[in-house]
Amino acid sequence: MSISAKATERMKVALKRFQPIIQAAKARDINESDTVVIVTDVLENIFGYDKFVEITSEYAIRGTYCDLAIKIDGKLAFLMEVKAIGLELKDQHVKQAIDYAANQGIEWVALTNGAEWRIYRVSFGKPINFDLVETFNLLTISLKDKATLETLDLLSKEGLKKSKLEQHHSYKQILNRFTVGAILFSEPVVDSIRKELRKLSPEAKVTEEEIREILKNEVIKREVLEGEKALLAQKQVSKAERKTLKKAKDKGASPDKESLVELVVEPIAVAQ
Secondary structure, X not given: OXXXXXXXXXXXXXXXXHHHHHHHHXXXXXXHHHHHHHHHHHHHHOOOOOOOOOEEEEEEEXXXXXXXXXXXXXXXXXXXXXXXXXXXXXXXXXXXHHHHHHHHOOOEEEEEOOOEEEEEEEEOOOOOEEEEEEEEEOOOOOXXXXXXXXXXXXXXXXXXXXXXXXXXXXXXXXXXXXXXXXXXXXXXXXXXXXXXXXXXXXXXXXXXXXXXHHHHHHHOOHHHHXXXXXXXXXXXXXXXXXXXXXXHHHOOOOOOHHHHHXXXXXXXXXXX
């Protein structure tokens, strides 16, 4: 999605200003409290939040506190866990904020040390789970790179209002090794491979089962086809195939398998 000229200019100017500030703070190895001060200013100047209305520090949840909370139109949008700028970030650092978010029904959590930023999506299952959706480092990103601004825009006030984080998460859910592996193993793709092989040797009686065996044992890594994430991807692809077939049937059409190869990916996004 496009970024407004106003947001683009704000991010460029503010990032150029804050990069030396963050670098100097890292050199001094400032503590967590001082890092929170810088992060608050970054949220205001780079990402466009009103420091006095939309950024809340020490937000209380069940008798304890998260470092920062962001509100949009009076509603909690995401929580933030801030660590000292010299600390190397790890997923375990965000667990407490994830627990806070789950308690409040908040889907987004950010973890930062001022320089490195990580954005997580909370899944309210049993147990509570979370996915790392995006990560960036304010000290190493380039202002000349359009993709950089698009990444920053995910966390901006404008981007959050347009649900860009949710859209980005859906995109990454589709474009992963498990979904691609499941699609390669699906009936329409395997049938297409069989037909292409027969073009190379019309006399060859290659079966779909033989193709699946080669894919499973020699082409695709086992970890892509096994485990919880692989099973979920397989279910999503199967659901997408069924929806495509039903849609075609309702229209009185009967798509061949080559058509399904082209159509099967689109419904996966809807199934996320």
